[in-house]
Amino acid sequence: MTGDTRGGLLRRHRDFRLLWCGEVAGKFGASVTGVAMPLIAVSTLHAGTFEVSLLSAATWLPWLLIALPAGVWVDRLRRRPIMLAAAAVSLLLFAGVPAAAWGGLLSIGLLLAVALLAGTAAVFFQTAYSAYLPSILEPADQPEGNAKLHGSASAAQIAGIGSGGLIAQLAGAVNGMYANAATFLVSLLCLAGIRHREPRPAGAERPPRALVKEIGEGLRLVAGDPWFRTLTAFGATSNVALVGYQSILVVFLVRDVGLAPGAVGGLIAAASTGGVAGAFAARRVAARIGTARATLLFELGLALFAVLIPLTFAGAGLLLYVAGGFCVSAGVVAGNVIKASFQQSYCPPGLLGRLTASTAFLNYGTIPLGALLGGALGTALGVRPAMWIMTAGVPLAALILWFSPIRRCRDLPASPSPGARQTGDDEPAAGPVTSSPLP
Secondary structure, eight states: OOOSSOOHHHHOOOOHHHHHHHHHHHHHHHHHHHHHHHHHHIISSSOOOOHHHHHHHHHHHHHHHHHHHHHHHHHHHHHHHHHHHHHHHHHHHHHHHHHHTTTTTTOOHHHHHHHHHHHHHHHHHHHHHHHHHHSOOOOHHHHHHHHHHHHHHHHHHHHHHHHHHHHHHHHOOOTTTTHHHHHHHHHHHHTTTTTOOOOOOOOOOOOHHHHHHHHHHHHHHHHHHHHHHHHHHHHHHHHHHHHHHTTTTIIIIIIIIOHHHHHHHHHHHHHHOOOOOHHHHHHHHHHHHOHHHHIIIIIGGGGGGGGGGGOSSSSGGGHEEEEEHHHHHHHHHHHHHHHHHHHHSSOOGHHHHHHHHHHHHHHHHHHHHHHHHHHHHHHHHOOOHHHHHHHHHHHTTHHHHHHHHGGOSSSSSSOOOOOOOOOOSSSSSOOOOOOOOOO
16 A cells, blocks of 8 residues: 555555556456346347346346355455456456357356356456555545546446447457456456555454354444445435436337437447546535535435436437436446545455445345336336436435435544444454544
8 A cells, every 4th residue: 555645546646546547457358247147148149038038137146146155255365366256257258158069068058157157257356446445545645546547437337338239240249258258357457466465354264163153244334324224224225216217218218309320329328427527526515515525425415317318209308318427427426435545445355345245235226126016116107207207317316315314423533432333242343443534
């Protein structure tokens, strides 16, 4: 780690630069996969609508099945080797899809297996990555690091969405998976080049029977702390609304608005640039008005613009979708930047993996519910009325933040209050986390 404050992190901090390159490459590859895998299912395997939807479900299912034990394992082990293993597994899985096609073994069942295993690797990678960042950055550098990682990841996702179809068109949907495999090769090489070596975590020799107890510690940490409890409840609720309208967005733009299918990706990518703007603005706004107030501004204030989306109509009315989607994306990413820095500062390091896994388990667990709700409302009431209901839910979910301790303070706390207990029942309570106050 370094305390040097001259210049930006990407210029002066070699290990962070490598971590940043690896994360951006992985996010780009994941976005390409999100386009290429359904295209393989539809164009090559002639899969039905339900079978295609199962690919998305298989990607998210591991968060429900193994996120909680993964958080315990991440806290017991060094995080960088976990990330290396996850990147290597993803590389082999995605490179294996065109190899299976050449051998005549490609099937929807194989794609589902790849999606499930790659989703499992993503659980370990993301959990370890969230807990690893504080080990290579000083507390004062962590807000900048989170902003750069979230902003660049948003840009990479936008580029992946826009290029996924183009790659599939030029190389074929199956061969397009090689592009995704190449991004994980870049990620693997970048992670391998990081020089910082973590110390062996405390509690690494705990017996396997302690697994359930440690999972409970992570869940109790979320449930027992008012700040974690509020942010997790908000994330889980807002995901229902966000995924609910996103699950029927393409149908809305094509059938109700009358947009040509080929233009849908470009329009969604344009609105998604709000994520880059949000990551850029998060630290600056938080430094000026405080992290708690900035959280309300981004997550509640910008969320109000979501109701512009169902007003969209052809022609100039497309600007309504771009404006609404831009503000929602900016608010979500900016809020995530602030929340990530808060968690890394506030949570004891030995519990950070379990915290990440517990919040992801609860937040991502509502994603299938949101998708089903959006589809059910669209079928029963029509797509535009369903869009009204789900987009209205975005700012309504943020009322959880308004009626919480966040509204009554300028900044989120930098460490637990004196006497707060954030460890297991048989462990000594952690003292205040030593870190600089958030900007």
